[in-house]
Structures are given as structure tokens and as C-alpha cells.
Amino acid sequence: MNKYNICFISFFFLFFFMLINFFMMIYFIMNNMVVFLEWEIISFNSTIIVMSILLDWMSLLFMMFVSLISSSVIFYSKEYMSSELNLSRFIMLVLLFVFSMILLIISPNMISIFLGWDGLGLVSYCLVIYYQNIKSYNAGMLTALSNRIGDVMILMLVSWMLNYGSWNYIFYLDFMKNDYSMKIIGVLVIIAAMTKSAQIPFSSWLPAAMAAPTPVSALVHSSTLVTAGVYLLIRFNNLLIDMFFFKLLLLLSGLTMMMAGICANYEFDLKKIIALSTLSQLGLMMSILSMGFYDLAFFHLLTHAMFKALLFMCAGVIIHMMNDNQDIRLMGGVSLYIPLTSLCMNISNLALCGIPFLAGFYSKDMILEVVSMSNLNLLVFYLYYFSTGLTMFYTIRLLMYLMINDLNLLKIYNLYDENYIMLKSMFILLFMSLVTGSLLSWMIFYYPYMIYLSFSMKMMVIYVSIIGLLMGWMISNMNIYSLNKFIKFYYLSVFFTTMWFLPNLSTYGVNYYFLKLGQNLVKNVDMGWMEMYSGQGFYKIIKFYSLINIIFQMNNFKIYLFSFILWIMIYIILIMI
Template sequence: MKMNNSICYISFFFLMMFSMVNFIFMMYLIMNNEVMFLEWELVSFNSVSIVMSILIDWMSLLFMMFVSLISSVVIYYSKSYMSSENNLMRFIILVLMFVFSMILLIISPNMISIFLGWDGLGLVSYCLVIYYQNFKSYNAGMLTALSNRIGDVLILMVVAWMLNYGSWNFIYYMELMNNDFTMTVVSVLIIMAAMTKSAQIPFSSWLPAAMAAPTPVSALVHSSTLVTAGVYLLIRFNLLLMNTFFIKILLLLSCLTMFMAGISANYEFDLKKIIALSTLSQLGLMMSILSMGFPDLAFFHLLTHAMFKALLFMCAGVIIHMMNDIQDIRFMGGISLYIPMTSLCLSISNLALCGIPFLAGFYSKDMILEMVSMSSLNMLIFFFYYISTGLTMFYTIRLLMYLLIGDYNLLSIYNLYDEDMIMLKSMYVLLFMSVVSGSFLSWMIFYYPYMIYLPFNLKMMVIYVSLLGMLLGYMVSNMNFYSVNKFLKSYSLSNFLCLMWFLPNLSTYGLNYMFLKMSMNLIKNIDMGWSEFYSGLGMFNVLKKYSIIYNFYQINNFKIYLYSFVLWMLMNMIVLMMMMY
């Protein structure tokens, strides 16, 4: 136990110090407008040299600072959350491997080292999703691993296509070879790879399934590591992507993802899945603004979102622990009376997610929506952005109504205990960042102001849709509005919307159904058919039937002896009578 505690503290201290160093170094680079490109020669043999390249600029350092800060806090939180776990050491090592893979991806200007980090994220995420080792975890882990494997193959194809240039340092070719056919193919492959990792339609079904992982892992995965890897890759390749037609398709798909996730979250009752679908919605927002040509805004939202989403998952972890491992929000209610500090953290992180003014999410979301309003886009994309913003408010108010305001629905004799101090301390760090990070990043990243000029109604559009979403969220979670609930919960509508527009059926079960059915028929008709009947199973059945008969004789022996004696006597009498006549 002491060993487990010490590895938690060492990991927490190391990652926190690493975060501080990154911050200081990043401030130096951003003030002097410098970029560092390091090359380390691993092997040199005749004319062949294998070189490890590292790109250090303000963006990679800032992202590394956020990743290491969140992971340090998550490890400290795990000390209490996973305290009853026998293999805590294994868990911490897996989390550290996960963070290391993400850092390798962040600092790489080279396709080979990007692939190592990318693949490392996929493999370690599989190990973390199946951590609890039950059937649900295994299914979710397989779905996660196979969905991410598509992205790994696409990155491998990028590596193969870049052999045409003689080096994998993509950073050299992005402006120089912008209109080259090879670079166009590379950019399409990169977009598709990022779509798998960041769970855009049609690869969305793995993200809610990955909730089978422990809650601290969910906090890490859904804030700053696995799902943001695709967005970060597209930010790095942004110069190359803007000239391709495929980026317009990405804009449509990411807006659809944002809309679909927002609707599905309103029909979900699993606490962790609601938060996972909100992550999916925000990823759609990042991807869509990125495909419109604003990589700095996407990066800004990525960082602010990381803070309040990690906090949201940590609050969910405390609530699930307290509720005897129940995740269904219909059993919760009125918990603000019993765990006030966790409820405070939950409320602030939820409000930051909605973009309530002067919290972290407001600065990034408001700027994104105003840039969308100012861009000359069609009505459909405009509609998707604003409706999705309203839906965010909708499911957030619904969640808060079910958790904090409604009646307590668990056992009446259940003992609600107060919060754990270790968990609370780790949540306070992220609470502070959820309030402060938006303004701090906006002053630091955008040192020249964006000039956004809009008419009054467009400027107020965000407030209009937010208030409408708030009203609908209240109506849906309050049973007094029975007619509204009846319409929204009608079976066919809720079935379609709750199942993420049947995406899991199409992209998961739909693809493997025929193969599984064929293998089932083979097992039934051949392995369990005639070959089984005339060999193992046939012999087994014959022996089983005989053993039942022998057993019957042995158990009922006295009765059977008496019965057989009577029968024998009768037979004798019948034979004697026949002889006499």
C-alpha cells in the first residue's frame, strides 16, 4: 500500500513540475517569438542516418503544460478513487504511458514519431478501457481499438506516400509542395485519420463505449489526450488542408456530429455517457471551426474545454462513488444538500461548458460563434452551430435538474457520506483553471484583437439560443410539463435519437453482423452438428443416459429390490399356474 501511495505522489510531483517548466519556457518563446527545432541523431551508418526530430514552439509547450497539469491532478485524484484497487501501480504506469504517448505526438514534426505516439495512444487506451475486465469492458475495448486501428492504418499510408519526398519531416513540405498531388493525397488521409481519433461521424460509436474505463481515465481521455489528438494533428497540418475539397466535407460531418451528440445527450440517462456525448459535441465544434480555417480558435477551445471537461468527469466520479456505483441519473437528485463542494464544482464546470460569460468556455465558444456569424457560410452550417449551442444548454440544465435539484431517488436508508479531501483538492485545481484559463489564454494567444463587427440580433443570438435551451431543459426534466415530455419521449423518436442516429448499429454491429452470423452457422452445423454428434457429444450423451439409469437403480435400491422380488414372485406364480393347466 505504501508503495502505491509513493508512486502516486512521485508521478504527481514530476508531472506538476514538468507542467511548470513548460509554462515558463512557453512564456519565453511567446515573448521572443521563437521556435526551436531539435534533431538528435540516433544511428549513423555510412550514408544512412536515423534522426529523432523535436519541434518546440509556444503551441506544443502550451498543450504539453495542459496535458501534464491535468494528468498530474488525475493521478492525485486516483490515489483516493482507486484506493481499493490491488493493482494501482499497473494503473499509474498505464496512465504515464498514455501521457508519454501524447507528449511524443505533440512535439513531433516527423510522421514516424507521430505514428509512434498515435499508435501508443490507441494501444494504451485499449488496456485502460478493459481495465475492469468484464464482458462490457472487453466489447468497448475492442470497439475502441478497432476504430482507432483505422486511423493507425491511414497514418501508415501517409508514411508510405511521404517516401516520395525522401524525408518524413512534413513541416518542410507543407507550404513548398502545397499543390502537389502527393500532398493532396496525404492531406485527405490525415483528415480521415483525425476523424477516427476524434470520433467524427461515421466513427462516433466508440466514444460513448469507451466509458467502460475507470473515471480518472475518462477524465484524462476526454479532456486532453486521446480524442484531442486528431484535432491537434489537423491544427499542425492546417496550412496543407485549406486547399483540399475534403475539408468542406469535414465541415459538414463535424457539424452533423455536433448536432447528433447534442440531441443524443438529451435522451441518455447514464451520467458518464452524457458527459462523453458532450465531449463529442465539443469535438465537432473544434473540427468544424478548424475546417473553416481558424486553427488558433480550435486550439483555444481545445485548451479551455480540457479544463472543465476533466473537472466534470472528476465530479461524476465522486457522485458515482457516493451513489454506490450507480450511474443512472434517475436514481440521483438533491445531492447538493449532501456534497455541496462537489456540487459547486459540477455546476461551475457545467456552466463553463455552456459558455456562461466570464468562465473558461465563454471566451472560446463566443469567439467561435461570432466568427461563424461573420463568415459567408450557408444557412445549414449556421443553423447547426446555433442549434448545437442551444442543445448544450438543454442537456446541461437537464443534468443539473436531475442531479442537484430533483428529489433524492435512491434507498431512503442509504448513508450519504461527505467528500474525500484528496479528490476535492485535485478538483479545486481544475476549478480554478475552469474559471481563469479562458481569459488568461485569450490574452496570451490573441495578442492582436480580432475585429468582429455584427448587428445587434446576431450578437445576441448566442443568448437567445441559450435561454431557449435552458427553458427546454427545465421543461423536459420537470414532470409538470407532461405533454412536452410525452412528445419528446415517444418511442420511435427517442429510439432513433437515443441510439446516436443508429450509428453504433451501422458502423459496428452492421459491419460485423454477417460475419458473426456466418461463423455461428458454421459452429451450429459443422462443429456442433454431425461431426460433434458422431464423436464427442454423441458418446457423451450415450454415457450420460446409461449413467442416469445406473444412478436410478443405485439410489432407489430397496424399493427396486422389493419391486423386482414381487415381480419375480408373480412371474413364478404365472409360470406355475400355466404348468398346472
């Protein structure tokens, strides 16, 4: 019984913490308050290391959401991980993860942000390798090393900010825009945020991190690890808005959004489909953020956190019920056996698509309408709307496979597996998925956005969603032979279905060839540098250069002509300079 006590204690502590944050946030918004606390830890050579805490409505609201989702996840884990002997160790890791995120949220100081940032990376590695097998170890290593790039950027940022006397980024809001040397800070922040929020070219770790237990996926991929990069850019938003790299980020995040949507349509692993939908929504947040609408990005971050955590929890129940099987081709008719879980899953999926009056609609529809009203080129506009259609596409495909098609499992056993402990935690998030959008739109925005569009542009989201719905229904009804005829270009389809070769580039591309190079180098160095650069080694070098000299002295007209043109070109360039 002792191992369950920690679940209840953690749940009540986090839920109580969420209520405190909620009431404080209401008070801060009504009175337009900000509390800034500083504690000087050490002063050395005029460099002061301080622990700072910034409490405003944004940090309190985000902390409230993180605590609510993590309390639901811990309550859910009591049943989901009940067969686990070391349940207390698992809960401790989750609590450490939540603590790292909260430290990141309340810190305006780059030192304490780095502690939270690095804590997220290290604890996420421990959680991804929790089921100790080869797949988990590989996924954990890919996750840790990809995030390590962002950690190095933050470390370089900390050392660069030493030039300016303080690590508190809020002090640089006024003069950053005019100071070119401060642009380095902007570049480092953007690269760090791109690694943590898995934008191209760092996208491959996010689907790989699905090797973690499902409660961890619900926490990591909704409100903590992947949103840390978005949150950091929201905090740094005023400093970065006129940078060229922000425009590059708009393109890359738009491509991430489209890539994830296309890949989710070809994927058959239930958790990977949901992970790719997370990647798509992260691209949406980063792209609207790079256009300067940080409040819209924050709004979508919060609404997305609710229904995505619920979606992962429903997926966990279905995977349990299907005898730990994640292949959607073997599933079907789930709504007959677990109706309440299916209700939660359908509502969270529809919220993801932006169906009117659910949580996702308020943020997603506003983002797309602001994009329609902005002065953008056709490519970015196309990426936004095409990705919105793809979201509907893979969601309907998933629902067809899970709810409507026949059950394809080879075994017959009792499929009823609805557990009231899991359902209670899911119903908390279900209620929040229904009301979060409208509540936040009243709380966050002091005045409504004035969006002036024609009727056809206003209805564009509905048109795209209906097209995506029809395509998803058609594709899920196709058999595999007609689908192969449909995809005539095999290599193009492989390119689109394998995340644009990013997983291969992130694994073989960065280690295999470099290790091979190192192996040759070590083999040569083992022979000794004397052997390489004297005796036979020096003879080989002279022989190589003498061969080149012989080629030049072959009295070949082409060589003379080429060298003449080359020198003329160099001469013209020198005159122009």
C-alpha cells in the same frame, strides 16, 4: 504505504514538468522562438530515420495543460482507486498514456507521431478493459478497432511520404497546395483525425469508452486521446485548407455536434452524458478548424480540457457516493450532501455552456461570432447555433436531475463522501476553469479579432442559450407519459436517441454479416474446391446460365424491346464520346 508513494512521486514530477513548460512557453512567446532538434538514428539506402523534436509555444502550452490535468488526475486516483490492489499498475498505465501524448505533441516527424499515436490507442485499450467484465471487453475492442483505422491511415501516410525524401511534415508547407499527389497525404490525415476525434461515422467508440475508470475518463476525454486528432489537423492546417475534404469535414463535424447534443438529452447514464458533451465539443473544434481558424480550435481545445476534466472528477465523486450507481434518475438533492463537489460541478457545467466570464465563454463565444461573420450557408449556421442551444438543454437537464430533484435511491445510508484529497485536485482545475479563458485569450492572440456584427447577431448566443435553458427546465419537469405523447414519431425518436444507429453499424454492421459470409465460404472451401468447381459444382453453374438463356429465348416482346432500347442508348453514348 508503498502503493501510495508512486501517486505522490508521479504528481510532483508532472506538476514540476508543467511549471517548466509554463515558463518556457512564456519565454518562447515573448521572444517569438521555435526550437527544432533532430537526432539521426539510422541511415539506410538514402532513407534517414530521425527523431525530431519541435518546441514552439503551441507544443509547450499543450504539454503544460496535459501535465497539469494528468497530475491532478493521478492525485485524485490516490483516493478514488484506493481499494485497488494494483494501484501502481494503474498509475504506470496512466503515465504511459501521458508519455504517448507528449511524444505526439512534440513530434514534427511522422514516424515519432505514429509511435505516440499508436501508443495512445494501445494504452487506451488497456485502460478501457481495466474493470475486467464483458461490457469493458466489448467497449475496449470497439475503441481499439475504431482507432486502428486511424493507425492504418497514419501508417499509409508514412509509406506515402517516403516518396518525398522526408517524414517531417513542416518541410512540405510551401509546395503542398500545388501538388496534387500530395493531396493524398491530406485525405489520410483527415480520416486519421476523424477516427481519433470520433467524428461521424466513427463516433460510437467514444461513449463506449466510458467503461474505463472515471480518472481515466477525465484524462482521455479532456486533453489526451480525443484531442490528438484535432491537434494533428492543427499542425497540418496550412497544408489542407483549400481541400474539398475540409469542406466535407465541416459538414460531418457539424452533424456530429448536433447528433451528440440530441443524444445527450435522451441519455440517463451520468458518464455517457458527459462523454456525449465531449463529442459535441469535438465537433465544434473540428468544424471551426475546417473553416481555417486553427488558433480558435486550439484555444477551445485548451479551455475545454480544463472544465471537462473537472466535470468527470465531480461525476466520479457522485458515482462513488451513490454506491457506484450511474443512473441520474436515481439521484437528486446532491447539493445538500456534497456542497463543494456540487460547486465544482455547477461551475464546470456553466463553463461548458459558455456562461460569460468563465473559461468556455471566451473560446465558444469567439467561435460563434466568427461563424456569424463568415460567408457560410444556412445549414452550417443552423447546426452551430442549434448545437449551442442543445448544450444548454442537456446541461440544465442534468443539473435538475442531480441538484434540484428529490433523491430517488432505494437505500438509506450516509451520503457524505467528500474527500479532501479529491477536493484538492478538483480545486486546482476549478481555479483553472475560472481563469484559463481570459489568460489564454491574452497570451495566444497577438492582436484582437475584429468582429463586426449587428446587435441582434451579437446577442444570438444569449438568445439560443436562454431558449435551451427553458427547454431543459421544461423537459426535466415532464413525466414520462407526457414525454411519450410529446414524441409522436417513435422510430424517429429511436433514430435520434441511439446516436443515429452508429453503435449498431459499428458493431453488428461490420462483423456479424461478414462473419456469416466467411462461415459460408469456409464451409464451401472445407468441401474442397474440386467439389465446388468440378463435378456437381460445374453442373450447377451451367444449369444457372442455361436458365438465363432460356428466359432470353422465350420470344417475349418486352425482352426484345428492352434489349433494343439498351443497345440504342449504348450507341448514343458512344457517338457522344
